[in-house]
Amino acid sequence: MPHTEIRPHVVVLLTEVDYDRHDDASRLYRCDGSPLTAAEHALLSTATRAEFSAANAQMRLEDEWARELDALKETFVELLMKYAHLPEGSTVSDVVDIMTDEDYAEYERLLPIVTAQDTLEYLAEHGAD
Template sequence: MPQTDIRPRAIVLLTDVDTSRRDEPGCLYHRDGRPLTTAEYHLLATCTPAEMDTAVAHTQPVGNWMSERHTMQKALISLYMKYAHQMPDDFPGSVYDLMTDDDYAEFEHLAEILSADDALEEPIGHDLD
């Protein structure tokens, strides 16, 4: 079996990060609402561009109807990882503290669009009492 630089655990983690939650800046969550652990942050900080591409491709739905959304998700993850790779282990702040004003504004813009898309995708229940 050929050796690959892509780690399955990294792919699984990347596909499970909830990009819609922004209630606590600097904190990332799983899609089920659990916060990422310290070990998961370390794994995320070491994700390679190939792993990010694989994660995005893995979540790509059949057809092109959501390709723009996935392009934005990839851009959001790439922007986050640009700074996560630079963050020293003993840095007391968050990745967002390292971002330039322009990158932070772009991150916020992408996150806002993705959050709005997530809200539209949730099923709406009509309970009649």
């Protein structure tokens, strides 16, 4: 079986397509709502089975990261809610001041993840360990 070259730009384009949008059957759109260009349509028509497989694997990985991120955000909220007994008007710094060492370590671990501008990218680069 011949080796098939996977073109990363095709895989990326495949991951950007909104496969659930069916309002205009003659066009494909990205998940952000922007339509694909004629050149992008033409490029997609040349996508190989290997490129579709690679795109599917990437989308599954991104879905897994999103689920992991949701769980981390929930853990972060639960951590802060342990200290919800503070008076109205209290700030996060007030909570941090009274955290146990264990809770503070968890807070420090989660903070850069849940506050990152692009949390999926953060997880991809740094992991969530």
